[in-house]
Amino acid sequence: MALVTYELDDHVATITLNRPDARNAINGALREDLNAAWERFRGDEDAWVAILTANGDVYCAGGDLKDGEGSVGTFAGTFWEKPTINSFESGMELFKPTIAAVHGPCIGYGLTGVLFCDFVIASTEAVFRFPEVTIGVPTIVGAIRLPQRVGWANAMELLLTGEPMSAERAKEIGLVWRLVEPDDLQAEARRWAHTLTKAAPLAQRATKEVAWRTADMGWVESVRFGEVMRKVAGATEDVREGLRAWQEKRTPRWRGR
Template sequence: MSLVTYELDDHIATITLNRPEARNAINGALRRELNAAWERFRDEEDAWVAIYTANGEVFCAGGDLKDGEGSVGTFAGTFWEKPTINSFESGMELFKPTIAAVNGPCVGYGLTGILFCDFVIASTNATFSFPEVRLGMPTIVGAIRLPQRVRWADAMELLLTGKPISAERAKEIGLVWRLVEPDALLTEARAWAKTLTEAAPLAQRATKEVAWRSADMGWIEAVRFGETMRKVVAATDDVTEGLRAWREKREPRWRGS
């Protein structure tokens, strides 16, 4: 049985944690399959948007502490000695749109993962926590990423107490983008993914990359980089199609080329 499933339909890839009997805790095998799924999405030309979700009543219980390969900063020491920098949650360069669809508890590693998604849609029964400090361990990647998503004190509430917050509180602080009833979660995520596929995929990726990289640039460097990206995309077939569709007053037929 696959611990992570990957389904591609109409340019939308759905990546699903599939270890519900263990509350989708991340062990070594699941971690490798999850990394492979994100790499496949990154490299697959026909995949334009990803939905990241999970089977069962728990989105992710965090790293599997019974498995030394499961979590970043595990007690076994594996990731203290060799930190990961190439997985999705730890900074893989991926500029395609990503959506997290979260149901139930989203803990530790699971929360770190959704912080790298552009949109977090959560069910009303979702909760979010970084419990590491209550186990005597620091949170690392989450501590780097979370203050970039929410206000400082709200980030510290999660990071320094280790206590869970509700889906309503997560929306209040800006961690969650949309809140829906549990039975509407995937429907909402798929509808939004479909909306995203209506835009030109290469233009989306260039826009997201400019937004991401320019955050660490000065103004002049950011504008120069952005204009370079504009010229790169301007040479694609999709730009020709977009302008033709506008003139002909019809919907464009994107090819991603």
């Protein structure tokens, strides 16, 4: 049985954690499947948007403390030279739109993965938690990413207490983008994914890359990089199709090239 499933339908890839008997806790085998799914999505030109979700009552229980070997990935090099960008949640460069559809407890590594999604749609029954400090372990990637997402004090609320946070509180601080009833979660995620597929996929990726990279750039460098990306995107077939569709007053037929 695949511990992570990958399904593609109408340009939307659904990546599903599929270890419900272990509360979708991440062990080495699940980690390998999850990394492979994200690599597949990144390289699949027919996949324009991804939904990250899970089977079972628990979205993700975090790292598997009973079977943790390989849960953070496999590495080459010496102790101090291990690469850390080895997965989606640790910073894989991926500029296609991503959606997390979260229900139930979302803990540790699971929450770190959610933080790297562009949109977080959560069930009212979702609960978010970084419990590492309660067992004497620091949170690393979550600590890097979370303050940028929700602000300093809100991030420290999660990171320094290890206490669970309700879906309502997560929506209040900006961790959750949209809150829905449990029965509506998957339909809402797919509805939004299909809304995203109406836009030109290559223009979306260029826009997201500009937003991502310029966060650490000065203003002049940011604008110059953005204008280069405009020229790159301007050379695609989709730009010509978009202009023709506008002139002909019809819906564009994007091809992603």
